[in-house]
Amino acid sequence: MSDWACAGISDVPNIIGDHRCSRIGPVRLHQSLAGRAAVTGERLSCEYLSDTLTVLCDGNVTCGLDDPNGTRSFGNIKLSSVDAIWRDLRYAERKQRLAQGRSCDGCSLHHVVHGAMPERASAPRRLIVEATVTCNIRCKNDACFKNNDPSEKTRASNFLPLDAFKSLLDQTASGVEFMWFLNYGEPFLHPQAEEMIAYAKQKNPGMRIASSTNGIPFARPGRAEKLVRSGVDHMTFTIAGIDQPTYVRYHGRGSAAAALDGLRRVCEAKRELDLATPVVQWRYLLFHWNDSAETIAKVKELAAELGVDELRFYLTHIPAGGATRRLAFGSPDHHEIADLADASHGMRPDDDGLFLREDQESLGPYRWSAPTARVRLHVQGRFASLALSRPPQTPDAGVVVTLPWSKFTTRISGDGAWASMRIYVPRRYRRSRLVATLATSAWFPVDDDVPDIRCLGVMVAEREVGGDQTILFGARAMKNPHLRQKAREAQCQLSARMRSLRARLALRRRASETLAALKKKHRA
Numbered sequence: 001m002s003d004w005a006c007a008g009i010s011d012v013p014n015i016i017g018d019h020r021c022s023r024i025g026p027v028r029l030h031q032s033l034a035g036r037a038a039v040t041g042e043r044l045s046c047e048y049l050s051d052t053l054t055v056l057c058d059g060n061v062t063c064g065l066d067d068p069n070g071t072r073s074f075g076n077i078k079l080s081s082v083d084a085i086w087r088d089l090r091y092a093e094r095k096q097r098l099a100q101g102r103s104c105d106g107c108s109l110h111h112v113v114h115g116a117m118p119e120r121a122s123a124p125r126r127l128i129v130e131a132t133v134t135c136n137i138r139c140k141n142d143a144c145f146k147n148n149d150p151s152e153k154t155r156a157s158n159f160l161p162l163d164a165f166k167s168l169l170d171q172t173a174s175g176v177e178f179m180w181f182l183n184y185g186e187p188f189l190h191p192q193a194e195e196m197i198a199y200a201k202q203k204n205p206g207m208r209i210a211s212s213t214n215g216i217p218f219a220r221p222g223r224a225e226k227l228v229r230s231g232v233d234h235m236t237f238t239i240a241g242i243d244q245p246t247y248v249r250y251h252g253r254g255s256a257a258a259a260l261d262g263l264r265r266v267c268e269a270k271r272e273l274d275l276a277t278p279v280v281q282w283r284y285l286l287f288h289w290n291d292s293a294e295t296i297a298k299v300k301e302l303a304a305e306l307g308v309d310e311l312r313f314y315l316t317h318i319p320a321g322g323a324t325r326r327l328a329f330g331s332p333d334h335h336e337i338a339d340l341a342d343a344s345h346g347m348r349p350d351d352d353g354l355f356l357r358e359d360q361e362s363l364g365p366y367r368w369s370a371p372t373a374r375v376r377l378h379v380q381g382r383f384a385s386l387a388l389s390r391p392p393q394t395p396d397a398g399v400v401v402t403l404p405w406s407k408f409t410t411r412i413s414g415d416g417a418w419a420s421m422r423i424y425v426p427r428r429y430r431r432s433r434l435v436a437t438l439a440t441s442a443w444f445p446v447d448d449d450v451p452d453i454r455c456l457g458v459m460v461a462e463r464e465v466g467g468d469q470t471i472l473f474g475a476r477a478m479k480n481p482h483l484r485q486k487a488r489e490a491q492c493q494l495s496a497r498m499r500s501l502r503a504r505l506a507l508r509r510r511a512s513e514t515l516a517a518l519k520k521k522h523r524a
C-alpha cells in the first residue's frame, strides 16, 4: 500500500510526536507559509532535517515523509556510513536555505521559527524506514500508481535488504527513540518485515516502533502471530470499506474480506499471546461513498467485535472530489463521529472552532473559522477590533457576532478584502481580552478545485487590521451624539457597499442568462 493517507503516518504522532505532511497540511486557498516567509524574512526550520533519518527501500537517504519519487538524496546506506551521511553538507545547505525563509520544492514539512533556531542533533534520534515501495493494492493516489509502475522505476531497488537494515540499526539504534516502519508501499510485503522490527527491538528495547498496513498480508496463517511477537508498538490498519464495492472504490483492488480478516487475526493473536502491544488501530478513511449513518454504525460495531484498540474515522481530501461532506468537521452530522474523528494536523478546528493559522501576502496572518467559532478580541481603550473576510469565488455569508452584552449581524462578501470593525465596548467589559462568538450562515466544504476537507465559515484576521472600518456601538454609547453620528455614517457606507455588491451580482446573473440564451439559440 503506497498511499500516504493509508500509511498510518498521521496516526503515528499518537506515540511518536507531531507530524505534518504537506499533502495533508493546510490548504492552498492562499499563498503558502513558505511563500510568505520569503517575503517577510521569517526563518524556517524542519524537524526532519534536525533529528530524523529517512531511508528508502533502495538505501537512498532522503528527508521527511514526502519524497514519493526519491528525488532528494543525502547519500545511500549501502555505500556510506550513517555518520558520513548525517554529516553530508547537503543537510547544512538545506538548513541554511530554510533559515533564509526559502522553502523546499514540493515539500512543506517545515515550520516558521520564532526565537532561536533549533540545533541539529549530533546523530539521528528518529528513523523512517521504507522496507518496500511495492504494494498489493492500488489506492487512489498518484504516488501509488507511479511507485508500482515498472516503467517509472522510482527506486533503484524495491526491497531493502535485511543486512542493510541491520547495518543501519547497528550504527544508530542506541540513540534512536522512535522508528516509523513505513513510508510508501505496503511494509509487510517485505518477507522479512517482522524480522527487521524484532531486530530493532533487540538492539534497543526502548525504541518505540509504529507501522501501518492494509491488513491483507496478515490474512495468511501465522503472519499475525509473527507480527505480534516482533514487538511492534503501534499498528495502523487502513481499511476504507466493509464490503467489496465500497472497498475497491478507494483501494482500487484487493479484498475487503481479506483486509478485515488480517485485522481480526492480529487482534486475536494479541489476545492469545496475552500481550499489550501492538496497539491496534483501524483507520477508516471517510469518503462520500462510505459515510452513511448505517455504515458508520456497522463499522463501530465491527471494530468492537474484532477487539480493535482504537477506531479512527479519518477525513481526507484525496482523491479529489471524494471527501465526505456529511461528516466533515463543522458539519451538522459531524457529532456522529466527533469523538473518533481524525485528520492531519491543521485540518481540524481547535476547541474554539478555529483552524490552523495561515498566511497570505495581501492579508497577513489569519485563521479560518468553522461554521461557529469563539474568537478572542483584543480591547484597546473603548474599542475591540475584529476583521473578517472570505476569498473571491466564495459565497457571501451573514455572520452573527455575539458579544457578552449584545449581538449583531454583518455580511461578509467574497471580495477577498478585510471587513474590519471597531466594536465599542461598554465600560464593564473593558478587560484586555474579550470573547466573541461567530456563527456563519453559509459554510462550505471545499474539495473539488481545492484539496480541502474543512467546513469553512469566515477568515478571521490574526492581527489588527486598519483602514475602512465599520463602527458598531453598544446601547450605552448610542447616547453620545458624536458617536451616534459616526454610527449613521458607517451604516450608510455599509449599505452603499451592499447595494453595489448586489448590483454587480445582478449584472453577472444577467450576463450568464444572456450567454445561456445565446448558446441555446446557436444550438437551435
Ligand code: SF4
Pocket: 046, 047, 048, 049, 063, 064, 065, 066, 094, 104, 105, 107, 108, 109, 110
Ligand atoms: S521541508 Fe525540506 S527539509 Fe523538511 S522534509 Fe521537506 S524537503 Fe526535507
